[in-house]
Amino acid sequence: xxxxxxxxxxxxxxxxxxxxxxxxxxxxxxxxxxxxxxxxxxxxxxxxxxxxxxxxxxxxxxxxxxxxxxxxxxxxxxxxxxxxxxxxxxxxxxxxxxxxxxxxxxxxxxxxxxxxxxxxxxxxxxxxxxxxxxxxx
Amino acid sequence: xxxxxxxxxxxxxxxxxxxxxxxxxxxxxxxxxxxxxxxxxxxxxxxxxxxxxxxxxxxxxxxxxxxxxxxxxxxxxxxxxxxxxxxxxxxxxxxxxxxxxxxxxxxxxxxxxxxxxxxxxxxxxxxxxxxxxxxxxxxxxxxxxxxxxxxxxxxxxxxxxxxxxxxxxxxxxxxxxxxxxxxxxxxxxxxxxxxxxxxxxxxxxxxxxxxxxxxxxxxxxxxxxxxxxxxxxxxxxxxxxxxxxxxxxxxxxxxxxxxxxxxxxxxxxxxxxxxxxxxxxxxxxxxxxxxxxxxxxxxxxxxxxxxxxxxxxxxxxxxxxxxxxxxxxxxxxxxxxxxxxxxxxxxxxxxxxxxxxxxxxxxxxxxxxxxxxxxxxxxxxxxxxxxxxxxxxxxxxxxxxxxxxxxxxxxxxxxxxxxxxxxxxxxxxxxxxxxxxxxxxxxxxxxxxxxxxxxxxxxxxxxxxxxxxxxxxxxxxxxxxxxxxxxxxxxxxxxxxxxxxxxxxxxxxxxxxxxxxxxxxxxxxxxxxxxxxxxxxxxxxxxxxxxxxxxxxxxxxxxxxxxxxxxxxxxxxxxxxxxxxxxxxxxxxxxxxxxxxxxxxxxxxxxxxxxxxxxxxxxxxxxxxxxxxxxxxxxxxxxxxxxxxxx
Numbered sequence: 001x002x003x004x005x006x007x008x009x010x011x012x013x014x015x016x017x018x019x020x021x022x023x024x025x026x027x028x029x030x031x032x033x034x035x036x037x038x039x040x041x042x043x044x045x046x047x048x049x050x051x052x053x054x055x056x057x058x059x060x061x062x063x064x065x066x067x068x069x070x071x072x073x074x075x076x077x078x079x080x081x082x083x084x085x086x087x088x089x090x091x092x093x094x095x096x097x098x099x100x101x102x103x104x105x106x107x108x109x110x111x112x113x114x115x116x117x118x119x120x121x122x123x124x125x126x127x128x129x130x131x132x133x134x135x136x137x
Numbered sequence: 138x139x140x141x142x143x144x145x146x147x148x149x150x151x152x153x154x155x156x157x158x159x160x161x162x163x164x165x166x167x168x169x170x171x172x173x174x175x176x177x178x179x180x181x182x183x184x185x186x187x188x189x190x191x192x193x194x195x196x197x198x199x200x201x202x203x204x205x206x207x208x209x210x211x212x213x214x215x216x217x218x219x220x221x222x223x224x225x226x227x228x229x230x231x232x233x234x235x236x237x238x239x240x241x242x243x244x245x246x247x248x249x250x251x252x253x254x255x256x257x258x259x260x261x262x263x264x265x266x267x268x269x270x271x272x273x274x275x276x277x278x279x280x281x282x283x284x285x286x287x288x289x290x291x292x293x294x295x296x297x298x299x300x301x302x303x304x305x306x307x308x309x310x311x312x313x314x315x316x317x318x319x320x321x322x323x324x325x326x327x328x329x330x331x332x333x334x335x336x337x338x339x340x341x342x343x344x345x346x347x348x349x350x351x352x353x354x355x356x357x358x359x360x361x362x363x364x365x366x367x368x369x370x371x372x373x374x375x376x377x378x379x380x381x382x383x384x385x386x387x388x389x390x391x392x393x394x395x396x397x398x399x400x401x402x403x404x405x406x407x408x409x410x411x412x413x414x415x416x417x418x419x420x421x422x423x424x425x426x427x428x429x430x431x432x433x434x435x436x437x438x439x440x441x442x443x444x445x446x447x448x449x450x451x452x453x454x455x456x457x458x459x460x461x462x463x464x465x466x467x468x469x470x471x472x473x474x475x476x477x478x479x480x481x482x483x484x485x486x487x488x489x490x491x492x493x494x495x496x497x498x499x500x501x502x503x504x505x506x507x508x509x510x511x512x513x514x515x516x517x518x519x520x521x522x523x524x525x526x527x528x529x530x531x532x533x534x535x536x537x538x539x540x541x542x543x544x545x546x547x548x549x550x551x552x553x554x555x556x557x558x559x560x561x562x563x564x565x566x567x568x569x570x571x572x573x574x575x576x577x578x579x580x581x582x583x584x585x586x587x588x589x590x591x592x593x594x595x596x597x598x599x600x601x602x603x604x605x606x607x608x609x610x611x612x613x614x615x616x617x618x619x620x621x622x623x624x625x626x627x628x629x630x631x632x633x634x635x636x637x638x639x640x641x642x643x644x645x646x647x648x649x650x651x652x653x654x655x656x657x658x659x660x661x662x663x664x665x666x667x668x669x670x671x672x673x674x675x676x677x678x679x680x681x682x683x684x685x686x687x688x689x690x691x692x693x694x695x696x697x698x699x700x701x702x703x704x705x706x707x708x709x710x711x712x713x714x715x716x717x718x719x720x721x722x723x724x725x726x727x728x729x730x731x732x733x734x735x736x737x738x739x740x741x742x743x744x745x746x747x748x749x750x751x752x753x754x755x756x757x758x759x760x761x762x763x764x765x766x767x768x769x770x771x772x773x774x775x776x777x778x779x780x781x782x783x784x
Binding site: 028029033035037067117122 | 573585596603
């Protein structure tokens with residue numbers, strides 16, 4: 001009960017942010033940053049792993065690497081749209097590609113950030129995402 | 138024979154003459170007695186016959202005996218005959234004695250005659266024998282002389298022949314008359330008919346070309362005065378205008394007092410030889426000219442190391458006189474090159490093998506230039522070294538050009554690396570940006586952890602640890618790229634080829650991921666080290682990998698696989714194979730693939746494989762291409778293992 005309450009409280013005041021990046025260093029760093037802000041974070045090494053996440057419904061924001069082994073970021077975006085999972089997505093990439101960015105934003109991405117990104121830019125994007133999130137309390 | 142018969146006859150007669158006398162008288166008695174029986178008037182004349190016969194046969198003694206016996210017989214004959222009266226008897230005896238004496242005389246005369254005849258016959262036959270022997274001897278001598286004569290003729294003919302062939306004639310000069318007797322060949326040499334006339338010495342001189350005449354005359358005169366032998370060459374112009382060259386030599390024969398008696402000698406027509414010698418001399422001088430003017434220094438060294446010949450070019454280059462060069466042939470060598478060159482030269486001389494070395498030689502103006510020095514031995518039939526022929530070719534310009542080429546190649550190689558880096562730029566950016574992004578993010582996070590109340594030191598420490606880790610990773614990538622772009626002389630060190638491959642793959646890995654190429658490596662676990670330049674070999678590998686990736690990019694219908702294998706190719710070689718399942722290479726283009734500026738890529742420079750091959754070959758290795766059984770190609774290179782490094 002206590003647990004459930006705590007969890008619920010956590011859920012409301014500490015939104016869950018997911019990170020999908022096959023690059024371990026970026027994944028770990030982003031995970032740490034999210035938590036230092038006070039949000040909860042969950043990291044996945046691939047799109048496939050993300051799709052089978054237990055707490056998929058809880059996720060309020062997805063920080064997604066474009067280039068992934070297997071299903072890539074853009075494909076995952078399409079997949080989530082098809083599944084009607086309206087999770088706000090912040091794309092991050094080390095390969096800057098303008099058409100790709102345009103396409104991602106057209107499909108509703110919150111932002112498209114180039115690695116290395118500034119903290120300000122990321123936090124701003126997360127804020128936007130959380131505001132756009134349908135699960136906002 | 139005759140002598141022997143007459144002797145026997147005499148002996149026989151001596152033995153029987155007295156009995157014969159007795160028998161003759163007995164026979165006459167019997168005959169006379171018998172006849173007297175028939176014819177009582179038969180005279181006693183038969184007894185005279187017996188006396189004559191006995192005296193004829195036996196001589197005086199038997200004659201007397203026959204006479205006495207006859208007297209006795211008549212005296213004692215039966216009385217049919219009248220008895221002898223003393224006077225008659227005496228007469229008869231005297232007649233008998235006379236007859237005997239006569240017959241004896243006759244017989245002696247006959248015997249003396251016989252004896253004389255016998256002696257004469259003996260003498261005649263003896264003389265005849267002697268004459269016959271003399272005759273035989275004479276005949277033999279004659280035959281011998283005929284043979285000798287023939288031999289003499291033969292040898293004279295041979296001499297003539299030999300003289301004709303050798304163009305040598307002989308002559309004799311009577312110093313009293315100055316007339317010269319010569320063989321046919323001399324006449325022929327001088328363009329005269331053989332033996333047309335006996336020549337006087339002065340005529341001989343006339344036949345010699347005016348230019349040489351005085352000299353020949355002087356030589357001959359000098360020989361007559363104080364020498365025994367002379368030899369002189371001269372020119373003659375024959376009556377028909379033909380010019381011949383002669384070699385004449387002679388000797389003076391003197392008496393006991395040293396007065397010259399005869400001069401004799403030979404004349405040889407040396408025109409052909411002269412011509413040949415002239416040709417030889419000409420070609421020799423031409424050759425000499427060539428040797429002196431070729432842009433190469435040439436010399437000959439004897440097996441003991443002494444200088445036998447040196448061409449003008451050498452002397453001009455070194456600015457030395459012949460004497461100086463001979464005295465110290467190594468004086469022009471650069472002091473740094475001298476010890477190693479001399480040691481190598483010594484080894485070549487000892488082994489009788491070709492010597493080849495690059496060394497610097499000082500020019501007359503003091504500048505050192507690089508030369509390729511080669512020396513080859515000349516052997517006699519027994520395999521003994523007669524001489525060493527050497528040349529020094531100026532390769533200074535070549536050396537400079539080589540160095541310039543090496544520099545240009547180095548530059549080109551760098552350009553090629555830059556091109557490859559351009560191709561890899563996206564991957565490299567990714568490779569650096571990832572850790573960089575992580576660093577920034579971690580730094581921000583750690584600041585927040587520290588700013589929290591209370592500060593979360595554990596989280597902050599963890600974030601900083603990641604910063605360090607990712608920073609290291611980024612700098613590693615940068616260092617790898619910097620090494621590859623670094624300009625520098627190649628450094629040969631012992632290398633493990635597998636390590637070089639791993640380092641290269643680390644650079645290319647992001648690109649492989651980007652292009653969705655799966656990598657398979659089969660690296661042999663125990664390989665000997667190779668001797669090489671790490672960066673250059675990375676460049677080769679990177680080039681081959683990028684080529685493979687480019688080829689694989691066009692493949693959509695099958696797995697994109699890059700396979701890298703290493704193994705021990707031959708006992709002393711390590712092989713690296715870079716195999717792809719890409720679109721492969723048109724066999725028609727395979728040959729040109731390694732040429733500079735040949736490319737199948739739209740934006741390629743066409744230098745990658747050319748440079749890769751030159752790098753591999755500079756390592757003593759080989760780079761080649763084989764098509765796969767399936768799709769794609771395999772580039773392979775084999776490098777020699779480090780000396781003494783066996784697995």
